[in-house]
Amino acid sequence: MTSEFTSLGVSKWLAESLNAMKIYTPTAIQKACIPKILAGHDCIGGAKTGSGKTIAFGAPMLTKWSEDPMGIFGVILTPTRELALQIAEQFAALGASMNIRIAVVVGGEDIVKQAIQLQNRPHFVIATPGRLADHILNSGEDTVGGLRRVKYLVLDEADRLLSNSFGSDLERCFSILPAADKRQTMLFTATVTDAVRALKDKPVPESKPPVFVHEVESVDKVAIPEKLLTNYLFLPSYVKEAYLFSVLTHEDNKDSTAIVFVNRTHTAEVLRRTLRNLEVRVTSLHSEMPQSERTNSLHRFKAGAARVLIATDVASRGLDIPSVQLVINYDIPGDADDFVHRVGRTARAGRSGESISFVTEKDVERILSIEKRINKKMDKYEKISDNKVIKSSLKETSVAKREALMDMEKEGFGEKRKNNKRKHDQEKLVSTSKKSKGKK
Structure with missing residues (x-):
């Protein structure tokens, strides 16, 4: 029997994993985005919470990965540690039959253990921008070199990641990833903000198909669940x-x-x-x-x-x-x-x-x-x-x-x-005074 997911282009093994998790029918955002991502489009997906966004980006990435499981295949950035852990659990469950290796790189966990995991080239890195930026800055080429060849980048809860609070960490993360024309980029969010929409108007290299934008039932109108x-x-x-x-x-x-x-x-x-x-x-x-x-x-x-x-x-x-x-x-x-x-x-x-x-x-x-x-x-x-x-x-x-x-x-x-804030303020003061001395 052909699964509804295999008819979207998802691998047979993955459709079986979804079946085992009692996920039989794709949601609107999955139907719209999975074929487009498999066809090589960058994608902006907007749909209300609880509509299955993780599988919308996860299924095509895992399908492509299983055809060529090289190095670090994809990076998923997310604003909170809890969300990173939840996505990792879903990826681990979906890829269990294929021996998938996942590294969760978030604050509050042992940074040395994370560096070792990154050195071992996991298939997918699920990270908060601050901690990944930390590794890029301090952990050395052996640790982060694998990020230079990733095929996919996902920004989950993109509206939050594109707000000012993540700006400098995101820039540092992007600095080591392949250029936009050498990777596929996907943005998923429940709130399609102007900052997210603006990305669809950026020029696309000739080698790439146009950015696919999908908003289910205009997210702004259906902001909260019916029930x-x-x-x-x-x-x-x-x-x-x-x-x-x-x-x-x-x-x-x-x-x-x-x-x-x-x-x-x-x-x-x-x-x-x-x-x-x-x-x-x-x-x-x-x-x-x-x-x-x-x-x-x-x-x-x-x-x-x-x-x-x-x-x-x-x-x-x-x-x-x-x-x-x-x-x-x-x-x-x-x-x-x-x-x-x-x-x-x-x-x-x-x-x-x-x-x-x-x-x-x-x-x-x-x-x-x-x-x-x-x-x-x-x-x-x-x-x-x-x-x-x-x-x-x-x-x-x-x-x-x-x-x-x-x-x-x-x-x-x-x-x-309070102590951390005091320490941070002192460090800022020292670095500012060093800069001003350097200018003299």
Whole structure:
């Protein structure tokens, strides 16, 4: 029987792997992009979260790789460590029957082990730009030389990678990769920004077919999944913890798997400890946690050992945790696109889900711009009343929060970040003064 994937040009062995993973029918973005990538086009793919973008770029790369498994075949750059690990898991599962070798090159892990992996020429390198740039700068030609001959480059969550925060690291990564006419480049994103669109207008070498751009159902219009309920709760900022506890323990939500998004690592840690003191099965994910803890946290949440994940935006991109039923925006993001990515963690692949945004007196402007972006008004969340919160949660939440803050102070939470910032500022000062002396 011919698989729908083999009719797109995917190798028979890979179609069998997809079959074994119970993936039988290509999604719209896979149907559109796989044949074009196999035909040699650079590709810009825009589709909402949960639509199968990883297989859209992974299937053609793995098909071509299996025909000629030389050196480092492809590099996939992604903005967060967790997303890099998730893509690596998918590639490992798809390529298991072909003895695929993958190196994950992200911050927070042993840099020497990574250098050895790169020296051994894995087939695919999945990396965050900062750590790969680090290796290019410091690890020597033996380690990074294999990157000079890659056939494919993928920017996953391209809108985020093309923002200013990754600029210099990306440039360093590109500096060692083959020129644009000697490799195939693919950009995938749930948010097709102007920076992403501008790339399609760049001149294409005569030796290459034109850039293929595919946006499913104009991503901007269908920003959030159809089966997602979007609600808001208007509340005073000083009792947010009590409202959160009330929502999470409400009869309708007490068994739901939930992600609670916050804007700062300090808030994430306060909430994790507060909820733990209130006997909620909770874990967290933020940039001040060591990488091993971040990985463990995610595993606990995926396995159901923790019911609630408190996270900064490191968890808003691309992470696929099928069981998430509820997303709470404890803090409203400053960028409406970040809201789209956050709520996209639920109601994935046709399932239903719910999001609740905590709106304080300071958030009204942000909510209006989010409603404009998603082309939809949010509904008022009616299950929690002020009286109920005051009666059932306020006192015990205040006590739990006070204990959490005292513990954090004792342990010196955030000191490492402050010290690193101080060190970074001093290094910057030294390098600036050296430059100015050199000019004299």
